[in-house]
Amino acid sequence: MTSTESTPSTTGKCPVSHIGESFDPLAANEMYEFYAKARKEEPVFYSPQLDMWVVTRYDDILQIMQDTETFSAANVLELYQVPCEAALNIVGSSGVKIAPSLVDEDPPVHTRHRQALRRPFTPERVKTLEPMIREFVADKIDGFIKRGEADLIDDFMYEVPALVLFRMMGIPDSDVPITKQFIKRLAVFGFGFPDEEEQVEQAQNLADYWGYIKGHIERLLADPGDDVMSQFIAQLQLPKNSDLWDQDYVQTIMMQLTFAGQETTVNASGGMYRALLENRDQWELLCADPSLVPNAVEESLRFYTPVPQWKRITTKATTLGGVDLPAGQRLLIALGSGNHDDAAFDDGDRFDIRRDNANKHMAFGWGRHRCLGEGVARLEMRIALEETVRRLPHMQLVPGQSWEFSPNIGHRGPEHVHVTWDPAANPVPADRP
Template identity: 50%
Template sequence: MADPYAFWRIAREQAPVFHSPRLGYWIVSRFSDVREVFQDTDTFSASISITPLKELCPAAVEELVKAEMAMGPSLVNEDPPVHTKRRQHVRNALVAPRRIEAVRPRIRELANRYIDGFIRRGHADLVADFAWEIPALVAFAVMGVPDEDVERAKEFSGRLALFTWGYPSDQDQTQLAAGMGQYWTYAKEHVQRRLTEQTDDYISELIRSWRSDGNEELFDENYLITTMMNFLFAGHETTTNATANGMRALLENSAQWDALCADPSLVPNAVEEILRYSSSVIAWRREVVKDAVIGDITIPAGSKVLAVTGSANHDESVFPLPERFDITRRNARKHFAFGNGRHLCLGAPLARVEMQIFLEELSRRLPHMRLVEDQTFSYSPNTSFRGPDHLLVEWDVRNNPVEADWT
């Protein structure tokens, strides 16, 4: 996980489709093949996309039973035709332009509040001190979590990539399951509250859609709870990791960081290049429901596929000089960081806005920031989500460009 790209380059050249006995998955690494897996939903089912790789130990199961957790299907692991019917309503509730615009001031306020907390210190961990909590707080705002519940809800939003896409120890798996059970309980309470009284938030919008004529069979209360949980998980750790990956790439390529600080108009494309160059989501899983051929390899029905989007984003046939980080790259937005096809991430517009605002405020207030030398970057050991656990930076407070940040 520290540097998977060198291995993936070899895979694309020598064995672009191969079977991993350790994982029990077929690994697909080329851009065109990954795109085929995403787009052919008749052959490659999303049903296993969020099924834990490691079977739950008895203690973990007990934690979920204790919370009466009954997590059902959601958009991420549904296939057409039910996925198609539900997606339109979930998308309209989540990414309506007015909803994204309404949350912009909240994102900027949070970014500056967290920067205020460390800017006079001269050093920070951009994960723990900045990127870890803000995406969760933004997600809570979109879902309509009241301010007085934020601290309680935040307790349950831990690192869950290891739970679903890794092989945690039984002890770690049990602790993560306990957190999921607690969040399920909170999500259930929140949905029930909104069933009684809707406001202008994501969950309320879904409820109104559900109660519209003809949609009675589309959702149920359990689906709303599951959707609320998945939105937090999908929008929290992924945006945290993408932000940390991006700041590492920018600061390791100081000329790119300097250019961004000098010209904020570069920010939107810089976000796309970050997502291509060092995506926070590097693979998705699919189940083969009928015999398939990828490249010249036959994959039998019943097999499992790991579509490595991180490798596809570095495919030389699509992205010239893919190992070069270039915030002016013309086709950077062609990346698969948000998936592709029917399962394109619905939260992508919100994630882009968050990352843009983070870069704007960090470059405005800390253009002289630099990476702490000789630090070791550690990553959660899993197949699909990638971002450093810590990102240590430092700067000379006397050079803070905003007067209020040093007086």
């Protein structure tokens, strides 16, 4: 409905405005245009489709992310639709027991779990990953550099984050293809609106992946290594953390790390290359001055936020953006909208790799729930960009390509980024045919 007149809601949140009625949480190219309008007209609005309050301004989102007492993360992993009975039966009979974990826990238990998991993700430990990441990136580019055309997702960044993460997790490289297939299907099941046939297929996928993870964790329990999950298990089994130990919890964490550590970085990388190559002046500026690469990564994360919408729930009555909210209200926090807010970023819809506050974006969340793996994602994106700037400064987007996105609310990035170049003009002699 597009009328500007208020319309009574059937869910008790009336009146519903034209902003709330016209909101499409699955919109892709139109997302930022819609949110710009919402920030001006109704920065906190009710969506009858989702039965959620949508929060669009940077300062309001920051308030939510910082105040964990008023805004709980407990609903983060709630499905947007209840699966059909057949899908629920598959999940239930397969022994899947996804426990509340880092993303949907609140302090103080969240604090203790985060502390137990953080060591492999400290800046010092992340820095040691650089040679491995650079090797994976170079190997992928070697595979298409002389061809003159590539999909920067399928041919390049689809596997790099997985190879890095799985090496960190102690998963054999040979298992990458099968685990990638498991993970790719989880976004729509957890954050979308699949039909019943898709629900059954995705529920079976979830069950199969849970079985894979269970087997992996049991192998690590029998023979620990120096990987992320072995270290996490060791921390949970310390006497001071004995009350935290639970194998289902460990398996849940592994599922979330393998999903987020790939899906988010692949989406962020796709958005990065799209933004830079669509704004050709920015790409050429970067090629002329590669010292801008780190800030280009930050601006890309701001401009095309890979997790554009996330969730919270109120624990008590509060006022947000001038709207009074009772306890128990579910919120959709539009991180992508906040990252375009002119009040926080001058001319927020403009892509500018020299922006001096680009790193104030919320692409990795904020506060207690800030993404543990953000340092790894940044390093992967930086190295990928450094190598493509050096070896493929002359690549260009294939004209007229359509931008396709996974139909889900929580994770957003182009499925493909098609580029071409003249391989005879490759600046590195060894890269020429």
